[in-house]
């Protein structure tokens with residue numbers, strides 16, 4: 186049967202065997218070996234060499250050489266296993282494993298690898314330990330053709346993700362995963378950029394996304410005559426609340442505040458794909474039109490599906506068989522729109538406050554199959 190299992194069937198098998206055991210930590214938390222056998226062997230192989238039962242386009246990592254892109258400590262690996270790895274077949278297991286099972290399977294995975302020498306002195310390396318960390322500073326370019334950001338904001342969250350924002354207008358540039366940041370600026374020479382250490386799991390619009398809060402659909406702005414209608418987004422404060430880092434900003438139309446927006450990010454996964462979630466809380470100060478551009482492109486929407494009044498699901502094509510799924514969940518009734526220009530969410534003028542979450546699931550090749558799976562899981 187080797188190699189003949191489809192990815193979906195294999196995942197179903199491992200999900201079932203996982204569910205056969207209690208979800209909530211009870212007296213019998215499974216050992217690292219048991220968890221590994223039930224949930225990981227199918228892709229990573231009996232002895233951790235990455236040769237599992239199923240063939241993946243993007244092979245699962247061999248644990249035998251010990252080179253982990255997202256950190257090699259027990260803490261780092263259990264975070265990776267909980268969150269999954271966006272844009273790869275590695276799903277997140279946060280809802281299936283208890284804290285102690287995560288740690289146990291992380292230790293089990295580490296044991297496949299070689300003895301590790303103690304890590305070199307990392308005096309400048311800033312880690313995210315028990316609370317999110319927010320760092321302001323000069324961010325280097327996230328992609329060869331993207332600009333650097335002398336006023337950047339880097340947020341490290343507890344799930345091992347880091348979030349790079351251009352601080353002048355708080356556009357999210359990229360989401361990384363792994364170690365947090367090296368404070369090269371601590372070397373004492375002014376202007377030295379920070380060095381984010383994580384691997385990019387989602388680069389937004391090639392590292393140059395357009396402004397996110399706008400009065401109307403962007404191509405209409407471009408064709409509007411007269412004064413510029415674009416809004417700016419000014420950073421007001423950052424706050425750690427409920428273990429999350431909230432970024433507070435004011436949306437301004439020239440000198441006039443239109444709304445206050447709070448945003449927090451975290452890992453998000455469904456049973457077969459991993460990604461991230463941006464949660465927004467909006468408080469309006471005027472009834473000026475207000476639109477959030479979750480995505481802007483001219484690549485084309487493959488499919489969009491409303492979820493009653495609770496949000497929508499849509500798939501944007503990016504390559505032959507790759508793309509990004511946006512799964513928007515709303516607390517209040519919002520207007521949404523997806524077409525070849527992008528994916529946007531409108532806050533109705535009569536809504537004083539609004540809340541929504543944008544879940545982003547970057548899909549590697551094999552996106553069509555993943556999309557079918559996501560629809561099944563999300564649609565009521």
Ligand code: HEC
Pocket residue numbers: 196199220221224225226227228229241243244245246252253254255256262265266270273274275276278290291294
């Ligand atoms: C559906 C297949 C699949 C399953 C099931 C799976 N993985 Fe993975 N895993 C992958 C793939 C693919 C990668 C490599 C991703 C990449 O390209 O970086 C990976 C990468 C990893 C990494 C490497 C992270 C790093 O720092 O480089 C760890 C650790 C890991 N998996 C642990 C686990 C554990 C523990 C389980 C079971 C609880 C598990 N995986 C289940 C497919 C899977």
